[in-house]
Amino acid sequence: MTTPTLDPDGPVPLYEQLAEILRGQIRSGALPPNRPVPSETTLQQQYGIARDTVRHSLRLLREEGLVVTVRGKGTYVADRA
Amino acid sequence: MTTPTLDPDGPVPLYEQLAEILRGQIRSGALPPNRPVPSETTLQQQYGIARDTVRHSLRLLREEGLVVTVRGKGTYVADRA
DNA sequence: GCCCATTTGTACGTATGTATG
């Protein structure tokens, strides 16, 4: 499982690129329901982006109902994502 | 019209305090429909907070349908706010 | 109950890009 790379120069914002990657991993089952998404710190290091950008991506997924975030614990793939 | 003050030490986040102020101004008619909300820079200076915090407040109001934001123009009170 | 590491939340600052007028 190689980590996909983001394109900082393309027309698609980094937060949208990461969101799309995570959507794919959720849909494919690589990130199964009720399992934690990698932490914000992990994602920011894996993709070499700012935490601000990671949080923007996760906020989108929350609004889409794909993930649920619990303070102090983590962000989890939703039950019926 | 004095500018209300925010309490940085209280339990309510600054972005929520500002959101509540703006909600009140919208409901009272002080900010009428189709009129611009003060710009992010203006709000950040008026209340002595970061632009990040202002944007968080405005994002809440957008999600509530109270305002509409147009890039390069400004943020406007929604029609049926 | 008390530390401690981890994780998310809030808030600050700065720089640059893009759209409007």
Place this chain on the structure above:
DNA sequence: GCATACATACGTACAAATGGG
């Protein structure tokens, strides 16, 4: 071209919640 305004993205610091030892 220029000024204004929002969008994206980077950085930092500290607070608050969780869970383990």
